[in-house]
Amino acid sequence: MIIDxxxxxxxxxxxxxxxxxxxxxxxxxVKVREKEKREREPQEARPARYVRLRPRGYPLRDISRTxxxxxxxxxxxxxxxxxQWLGATVAKGDILFDQRLIPDYAFEVVxxxxxxxxxxxxxxxIYVEKPEPERKPVAKVTFSDIIGHEDVKRKCRIIMKYLxxxxxxxxxxxxxxxxxxxxxxxxxxxxxxxxxxxxAKLFLIRAxxxxxxxxxxxxxxxxxxxxxxxxxxxxxxxxxxxxxxGLDRSYQSIRGDVSEVxxxxxxxxxxxxxxxxxxxxAATNNPTLLDRALRSRFxxxxxFQLPTEKERYEILRHYAAKLPIPVEADLREFAKRTPNFxxxxxxxxxxxxxxHRAILEDSPAIKKEHLEYALRRIPAMPEPKxxxx
Numbered sequence: 001m002i003i004d005x006x007x008x009x010x011x012x013x014x015x016x017x018x019x020x021x022x023x024x025x026x027x028x029x030v031k032v033r034e035k036e037k038r039e040r041e042p043q044e045a046r047p048a049r050y051v052r053l054r055p056r057g058y059p060l061r062d063i064s065r066t067x068x069x070x071x072x073x074x075x076x077x078x079x080x081x082x083x084q085w086l087g088a089t090v091a092k093g094d095i096l097f098d099q100r101l102i103p104d105y106a107f108e109v110v111x112x113x114x115x116x117x118x119x120x121x122x123x124x125x126i127y128v129e130k131p132e133p134e135r136k137p138v139a140k141v142t143f144s145d146i147i148g149h150e151d152v153k154r155k156c157r158i159i160m161k162y163l164x165x166x167x168x169x170x171x172x173x174x175x176x177x178x179x180x181x182x183x184x185x186x187x188x189x190x191x192x193x194x195x196x197x198x199x200a201k202l203f204l205i206r207a208x209x210x211x212x213x214x215x216x217x218x219x220x221x222x223x224x225x226x227x228x229x230x231x232x233x234x235x236x237x238x239x240x241x242x243x244x245x246g247l248d249r250s251y252q253s254i255r256g257d258v259s260e261v262x263x264x265x266x267x268x269x270x271x272x273x274x275x276x277x278x279x280x281x282a283a284t285n286n287p288t289l290l291d292r293a294l295r296s297r298f299x300x301x302x303x304f305q306l307p308t309e310k311e312r313y314e315i316l317r318h319y320a321a322k323l324p325i326p327v328e329a330d331l332r333e334f335a336k337r338t339p340n341f342x343x344x345x346x347x348x349x350x351x352x353x354x355x356h357r358a359i360l361e362d363s364p365a366i367k368k369e370h371l372e373y374a375l376r377r378i379p380a381m382p383e384p385k386x387x388x389x
Contacts, residue, residue: 045089048118052111053081053096054129058104071128078126091117141192147318147343148311149186155302156194159279163198163234166277173276176269176297178242179283181304184344187283190304191238194281201235203228207245207282210261219264226268226275233277239265242282246294262294269297306342309335315343319351320366325358327351329368337375350374 071077085096090109098105107128112118120126143153159174166173179187188204195202203225210225211218229235245261267273269280287295307315313335320327338346351366353374358366 045117045119046114047121048090048112048114048124050111050113050125050127051090051109051118051120052127052129053107054110056095056106056108059106071130074127077128081126082120082122082124085120086122088120089117090120140196141189142196143190143193145318146186146189146193147314148307149190149304152186152190152302152304155300156190159194160198163194163200163236163277163279166234174279174299175271175275176280176282176299178287178295178298178301179281179304180285180287180301182306182342183285184342185304185306186343187304188238188240191236191281191283195236198234200279201229201232203235203237205237205239207239207241207243210239210245210265218261222261222264222268226273226278229278230273230275233275235278237278237280239280239282241284242294243284243286243289246282246284246290262291266293266297269294306340307346309339312338312341312346315346316351319347323351323355323366325355325363326365327371328365329371334371334375345378349378353377 080101084098084100088096090096090112092109092112092115094109096107096109098107110129118124143156146153159177162169162173179190181187191204192202194200205225210221225237229237246265268275282298284290287301313332316331316335320331334350338350341350350371351374354366354370357370357373361370363370
């Protein structure tokens, strides 16, 4: 903001200060020490040969503005930067704000040559550091933690090979995969294991989170999601509960915002934008509800089945070893008595409830009666319907 200063006011001279023009178009007297005045008077800045910038983001957090910085041509960005910052005087530590394409997006000046205050000229070289992708820690899940699902693991190996060496596959890359099956069978867990095994960035999102509040928000979120995934590649975009938005078109017509999200998602899955090193995995409990156009974009559909009796026993053993107190009961017996239970059911509805019961009773171990108590509280599990085909 430019402040107009009038030093000729008689009132100002009497008070030993200055008159400043405010936004109210009135003159007010403000005292300014001569020492402060001298400190604020900049020395003549030299022309800058080189300016290095570091993206800092927005000064205020706004969930509607999540645009990640993606510079595809450094030379073009340099021309763009000079268009708005030509003549600006900067020094190391200063902040420059974009006022055009990404309004209020901040860049920090991290290096200038020559040192000190410099002026950006037509001959200045401007370089922007590429931000390191933020890799949030994912729960340390590996394929060894997944009991059963041998066919799923086998099919995931080709995805692992692609994430480790994307250029090897070219146009034959496994880009879009659909996981389907009853809830609690390990679809999300498998995606986490896949990301951990390949050191890939995992973008874990619920389908309903893609629906925006205003028209255009949904498609914007989709495109920003894939832009961020491309910048962080190799990466896995995992969209859970896809059927919440990807229903048949007759249902989508009821909600225009949902249709907008699906159309944007179709564009990304179609591969119009080349997302090398990015794999999309979507999960649904019932693929038959999905829109035909959306379902056809997935090259492979991988089924997740409920565990067998042997697998239920292995799951119980696996989680029992992680409990804070030991289990003094025959887990094989409870594996036989829990048909149609998913791995999540065994962990959360059986073992966790039994653990809480044992702790309430100050028991040093989880005993058979605690597991019996937990089993009685679980409603009978119905036979899975033949919808997962």
